[in-house]
Amino acid sequence: LSKIGVEKENIHRIFIQTRYNFDAILRILGNDAVPMVPKWLDREHDEIKLLLPAMLCGSWDERFEGDKRVIWMIINHKELWLFIFDKLSKDCLKKFKESIESVLCYKNPKYELPEDKWWCASSYDKVPIYSEYLISGILQSLVIRELYIEDELYGEFSVPEIFSRIFNAINCWQQWFSIAPYFPICVEAAPSIFLSKLEEKLNKNDDEFLMLFKKQGDPLFHSNPYTMILFALEKLSWNRNHISRVIMLLEE
Numbered sequence: 001l002s003k004i005g006v007e008k009e010n011i012h013r014i015f016i017q018t019r020y021n022f023d024a025i026l027r028i029l030g031n032d033a034v035p036m037v038p039k040w041l042d043r044e045h046d047e048i049k050l051l052l053p054a055m056l057c058g059s060w061d062e063r064f065e066g067d068k069r070v071i072w073m074i075i076n077h078k079e080l081w082l083f084i085f086d087k088l089s090k091d092c093l094k095k096f097k098e099s100i101e102s103v104l105c106y107k108n109p110k111y112e113l114p115e116d117k118w119w120c121a122s123s124y125d126k127v128p129i130y131s132e133y134l135i136s137g138i139l140q141s142l143v144i145r146e147l148y149i150e151d152e153l154y155g156e157f158s159v160p161e162i163f164s165r166i167f168n169a170i171n172c173w174q175q176w177f178s179i180a181p182y183f184p185i186c187v188e189a190a191p192s193i194f195l196s197k198l199e200e201k202l203n204k205n206d207d208e209f210l211m212l213f214k215k216q217g218d219p220l221f222h223s224n225p226y227t228m229i230l231f232a233l234e235k236l237s238w239n240r241n242h243i244s245r246v247i248m249l250l251e252e
Contacts, residue, residue, distance in 0.1 A: 057137045081144045093157055100138060103130050104166050104179055111174040132181070139185040146189045163190035167197045173211035180212060180225035183232040191236055195245050198229070202252055 108128045110121030117124065146159040163186065170176055179186075187194045201209040213226045233249060236242040 057134055057141070078144050078148065081141070081149060085145075085149055097157070097162065100142075100162060101166055101169060103135060103138060104182075105169050105175055106130055106178060107172070107174040108178040111177055128178075135182055136185060139182055139189065142189040143185065160190045160193050163193045164197075167193065171208065173208045176209055176212055177225055180228045183228040184235055187232045187236050191239070191242055194232065195236070195242060195249070198249060199245070202249070 106128065109126040110118050110128075113121055113124060113126055121127065142159050142162065145157065170179065183194070200206075212229065215224060233246050237246045
C-alpha cells in the first residue's frame with residue numbers, strides 16, 4: 001500500500017476496516033466517494049435479503065442463545081450497509097427496532113448475585129443470553145445509520161429517538177450496569193441524547209443511576225462502570241459542539 005501512495009497513517013485504518021480481506025481493500029482503494037460494487041451484489045434479490053440480519057446485527061456469537069434468536073462475522077460492516085440498506089423492508093426495520101430494545105435494556109443475570117460473585121457468575125449459571133459481539137454490532141449499525149445513511153428509511157428509523165426510548169426504558173441499576181460498557185459506542189450514534197440523559201440523572205440524583213459511581217470491590221476482579229462514562233465523555237470532548245456540556249458534567 002505504501003508503494004502505491006497510500007499514506008502511512010491510513011494503512012492501519014484500512015486493514016482494521018477490511019480485516020485484511022483483499023477484495024474489500026480493493027473496493028476502498030477504488031474510490032472512497034463511490035466504492036466499487038462487489039460481485040455478490042449480482043445475485044438474486046432473495047439471496048441478498050439473507051444478508052440483512054447480518055447487516056443489522058453486525059456480529060454475534062453462536063454460543064449465545066439470544067444471539068441466535070435475534071439472528072455470523074462480517075468483513076466490513078459499513079460497506080454492507082452502504083450496498084444493501086435499500087433492501088430493508090418496513091417490517092424488517094420494525095422487528096429490528098423491537099430487538100434493539102430487548103437487547104440493550106437486558107439485565108445481565110450476574111447482577112442477581114452478591115457483588116463478590118460477579119466475576120465468577122458463569123460458575124453459578126448466571127450467563128447472559130446476548131453476547132458482547134451482538135450488542136456491539138447492533139450499536140455499530142446505529143452509528144453507521146446515523147453517520148453515513150442519509151435516506152429516511154420509511155421515516156421511522158430515527159437513531160436519537162431509538163436511544164431516547166431505550167434510556168427512558170431503563171429503570172434499575174442492573175440495566176445501567178449492563179449497558180454501561182457500551183456508552184463509548186452509544187455517544188457516537190446519539191451524543192446529545194446521551195448528554196441529556198446524563199445531565200437529567202445527575203440533576204435528579206437518581207439513586208439507580210448513581211449506583212454506576214459506587215466503587216466496586218477489588219479492581220483485580222471488578223471494573224468500575226463509571227469509567228465508561230468518562231471514556232464516553234472523553235470521546236465527546238473532541239467535538240466542539242459538545243465540549244462545553246462535557247466540561248460542565250465533569251465539574252459536577
